[in-house]
Amino acid sequence: MADDEPGTRSGARGAIAALACVSLAWGVRWLLHPVLGNQVPFLLFFPAIVFVSWFWGRNAGLLAVALSALFALRFLPGFELSAAGVTTGLMLGLFILVGSSIAVAVALMHRARIDVQEAFERSEQAAAQLRASEQSVRLLASIVESSEDAIIAQDLVGRIIGWNRSAERLFGYSEKEALGQSIEMLMPPDRADDWRHILNRVANGERVERFETKRRARDGRILNVSLTVSPVRDAEGRIVGAAKIVRDVTAEREAQIETEKTRELFIGTLSHDLRNPLNAITVTLHTLNRQAPETAQKAIARMANSADRMSRMIDQLMDLTKSRLGGGIPIDPQSADLALVCQSVTDEFEALQPGRTRLSMEGNLTGRWDSDRLAQVLANLLSNAFKYGAAGVPVSVSAKSCGPSVVVEVTNQGPEIPASLIPVIFDPFRRGPLEANRGVMGLGLGLYIVREIVQAHQGEITARSSPTEGTTFSVRLPRMSESVLASSGSRPVPRTTSPKSTTGGR
Amino acid sequence: MVEDALETRDAMLELLTAEGYQASAAANGFEALSLLEKGERPSLILLDLFMPVMDGWEFCRQLAARPALSEIPIAIVSATGQDRPLPERKSDAGHFRKPIDLVSLLNTIRRHCN
Numbered sequence: 231m232a233d234d235e236p237g238t239r240s241g242a243r244g245a246i247a248a249l250a251c252v253s254l255a256w257g258v259r260w261l262l263h264p265v266l267g268n269q270v271p272f273l274l275f276f277p278a279i280v281f282v283s284w285f286w287g288r289n290a291g292l293l294a295v296a297l298s299a300l301f302a303l304r305f306l307p308g309f310e311l312s313a314a315g316v317t318t319g320l321m322l323g324l325f326i327l328v329g330s331s332i333a334v335a336v337a338l339m340h341r342a343r344i345d346v347q348e349a350f351e352r353s354e355q356a357a358a359q360l361r362a363s364e365q366s367v368r369l370l371a372s373i374v375e376s377s378e379d380a381i382i383a384q385d386l387v388g389r390i391i392g393w394n395r396s397a398e399r400l401f402g403y404s405e406k407e408a409l410g411q412s413i414e415m416l417m418p419p420d421r422a423d424d425w426r427h428i429l430n431r432v433a434n435g436e437r438v439e440r441f442e443t444k445r446r447a448r449d450g451r452i453l454n455v456s457l458t459v460s461p462v463r464d465a466e467g468r469i470v471g472a473a474k475i476v477r478d479v480t481a482e483r484e485a486q487i488e489t490e491k492t493r494e495l496f497i498g499t500l501s502h503d504l505r506n507p508l509n510a511i512t513v514t515l516h517t518l519n520r521q522a523p524e525t526a527q528k529a530i531a532r533m534a535n536s537a538d539r540m541s542r543m544i545d546q547l548m549d550l551t552k553s554r555l556g557g558g559i560p561i562d563p564q565s566a567d568l569a570l571v572c573q574s575v576t577d578e579f580e581a582l583q584p585g586r587t588r589l590s591m592e593g594n595l596t597g598r599w600d601s602d603r604l605a606q607v608l609a610n611l612l613s614n615a616f617k618y619g620a621a622g623v624p625v626s627v628s629a630k631s632c633g634p635s636v637v638v639e640v641t642n643q644g645p646e647i648p649a650s651l652i653p654v655i656f657d658p659f660r661r662g663p664l665e666a667n668r669g670v671m672g673l674g675l676g677l678y679i680v681r682e683i684v685q686a687h688q689g690e691i692t693a694r695s696s697p698t699e700g701t702t703f704s705v706r707l708p709r710m711s712e713s714v715l716a717s718s719g720s721r722p723v724p725r726t727t728s729p730k731s732t733t734g735g736r
Numbered sequence: 737m738v739e740d741a742l743e744t745r746d747a748m749l750e751l752l753t754a755e756g757y758q759a760s761a762a763a764n765g766f767e768a769l770s771l772l773e774k775g776e777r778p779s780l781i782l783l784d785l786f787m788p789v790m791d792g793w794e795f796c797r798q799l800a801a802r803p804a805l806s807e808i809p810i811a812i813v814s815a816t817g818q819d820r821p822l823p824e825r826k827s828d829a830g831h832f833r834k835p836i837d838l839v840s841l842l843n844t845i846r847r848h849c850n
Contacts (some may be wrong), residue, residue: 502786505815509834510743516838517751541835 244282244290251278252297256305271302272325279329283336291333299326380476383462386433388413388425391471400478402448418446432461432472442479454480497551504544512537546675550658553682561600561686563710568595568604568636572629575608579625583616588624593631597709603683604707610676611640611703618701620644634708635689641702647695655693656681737761738768738795739813740787744834748782755842757849764788765795772805780829780848785814785822796823809848813841 255278259271266273275298283291299322374381374392380400383392393408401408401416413425421444428438438459445455456479462471515534522530553559569591576587608627615625619642629638647655654660658678684691689707737752737759739745745761752759760776762768764787785792792812800806811829812822813836822831829848832841 502815505834506741506744509815509836510741510747512835512838513744513747513751517747517754520754537835 240286241289244286245293247286248282248290248294248297251282252294252301254278255298256301260305271321272298272329275302275325275329276332279333280336283333284340287340288334288337291337292330295326295329295333298329377475380478382408382413382474382476383471384413384429384474385471386429386469388429392473397476400447400453400476401445416445418444418452428457428459429472432459433469435461435469437461445476453478454483493551497548500551501544501548505541508537508541508544512541543673546673546679549679549682550675553679554658559603559679559682559686561603561683563598563600563687566597566599566601566604568597568599568629568638568707571601571605572608572627572638575605575612576627578609579612579616586616586622586624587612588626590626590628591630593636595629595631595636597636597707599687599707599710600683603686607680607683607705608638608640610680611705614676614703615640615642615701618642618644632706635706636709638705638707639702641700643700646697647693647701649695652693652695656691737782738763738765738787738792739782739784740764741784744784751838752845755845757845765790765792765798768795769798772799772802772808778808780845781808781810782813783810785812793820793823796825800824800826811841811844 252275255274259266259274262274275294279291279294279298282294302322302325374394377394377396380397381392381394382390382397384390390408390411390413393403393405395405397408398404403411403415414422417424424443428441431438438457441457441459443455443457445453447453456477458475458477459472461469462473464470512534515530515537519527519530519534549559572589572591572595576589579587612625612627619625623643625640625642627638627640629636656677659674660677681691684705684707687707688710689705691703691705693701693703695701737745737748739748739761740763742763745763749759749761760771760778762771766789768781768783769790783792783795790798792814796810799808799810806826809827809829810825812831813834814831815834830844832844
């Protein structure tokens with residue numbers, strides 16, 4: 231320390247200060263000489279030593295002692311070593327001893343004072359930090375307390391170590407009752423081990439989010455809850471427990487069941503109440519048609535067509551309702567041959583407009599699908615192609631095997647679909663240009679239902695369009711193994727259909 | 737013809753009569769069962785499912801429990817029936833969804849009644 235630059239500089243400052251103070255003390259003592267004579271020659275050197283030691287440290291203080299002795303010997307009148315003999319030597323020695331002790335003691339006191347001051351400042355800072363952290367702990371605690379969700383902390387063996395007011399409300403145990411208990415007390419009998427699995431995951435540093443399960447309240451009520459559990463770590467980052475946010479979703483679940491019931495009722499009513507009168511109209515028209523004169527038959531045919539169209543719209547609305555409110559359009563997959571489906575659907579269109587469809591098929595086109603629903607897909611795509619394609623130009627249908635899938639494409643020539651429309655073309659209630667509909671508007675649900683059916687088969691549908699290549703809708707259908715079906719959640723639906731004539735196979 | 741909707745019932749009766757069949761109507765399963773117990777023996781029963789008093793499912797159970805009647809063919813003519821399994825029938829003449837595809841219904845009737 232003494233060798234480095236600031237040490238040398240402060241040493242120099244101490245020496246100058248010692249010289250100045252000792253000179254001043256000597257000067258004053260010299261002026262007082264006529265009054266004091268040879269009495270107390272060192273009197274004024276002591277304050278100088280104290281002063282120098284306090285402000286410039288021990289070394290400067292000792293230098294001041296040495297300088298004082300020198301000044302006293304050289305410049306104090308009547309204070310001469312040779313003249314005074316032994317007494318003067320003794321006094322001088324005594325002065326050096328006492329002066330040095332004072333210098334050391336004062337310097338130590340000063341150091342101690344600085345240390346105390348620094349310690350005091352440090353403790354002030356620590357207290358301020360503590361106050362700040364206490365404040366944030368209080369803030370956190372008040373957030374936890376005021377949370378609508380129950381918040382529970384537990385250690386790694388499942389003992390409850392934190393329990394907020396919402397937890398009291400939800401489970402019926404007070405904080406006092408809950409703390410220290412095992413979390414097991416909240417488990418319903420059929421999920422006794424639930425918490426262990428969750429805790430194991432959390433102990434591995436995982437976070438469990440919105441895990442829906444059941445818990446038991448104090449009064450035995452079983453609650454539907456959603457859990458979010460995160461690990462709690464100590465200062466070293468070790469996982470020491472779990473913080474659990476418990477949301478009561480019982481009311482939500484009940485509302486869901488209620489909605490489900492309303493939905494079933496709505497679908498039932500829609501289909502039953504709308505179809506019955508329509509049925510009466512269709513049957514009556516059929517009877518009328520048998521007896522009506524030639525002139526009335528055109529009108530009857532028109533009414534029959536309208537009734538048919540209305541019936542199709544009801545079917546579409548039903549499908550929309552099922553796909554939107556329920557879990558998608560139900561399908562009933564069976565062993566099926568897409569070749570038969572393609573053939574029968576194109577035959578129907580051929581019957582209406584002979585020579586307008588071109589069908590090509592290659593490879594194995596069998597799989598597990600709902601044939602009726604796939605016929606609906608194909609019929610819908612074909613009717614679109616007829617409607618929006620260039621008049622009189624053939625529409626081509628191709629089906630080919632593609633490994634684990636089958637790809638069916640329907641292509642028509644004619645005006646291209648604008649690129650901006652392609653991404654939304656499968657959205658419900660989208661309709662093509664008015665003129666193409668020739669004044670007969672549908673609901674705009676056709677392509678939406680097509681996509682829903684394809685997706686229910688785990689397949690995908692895409693559309694592409696260009697002025698040169700025309701417009702193509704491409705459907706890729708995986709052949710669907712039993713395992714895929716099991717995970718797809720499709721439920722079998724009993725359905726009987728009137729057999730349609732199927733001309734030709736492959 | 738077992739059907740609770742008056743318009744549908746009347747329209748079907750008119751059609752069947754016009755087609756040259758003899759038909760009688762009941763507004764629910766209970767009425768139909770009474771007609772059968774009085775001795776009526778149709779070649780085919782056209783049965784709606786959702787009806788008051790006695791629905792199509794219960795009617796089929798009642799019929800199956802009566803050996804004299806259990807063999808009569810039944811065709812279901814219903815607006816719904818997708819969300820619940822169709823009733824068990826000893827002699828099943830098919831299922832027609834409303835609005836009915838009349839051509840195939842009349843074919844079925846012809847098969848059973850001529």
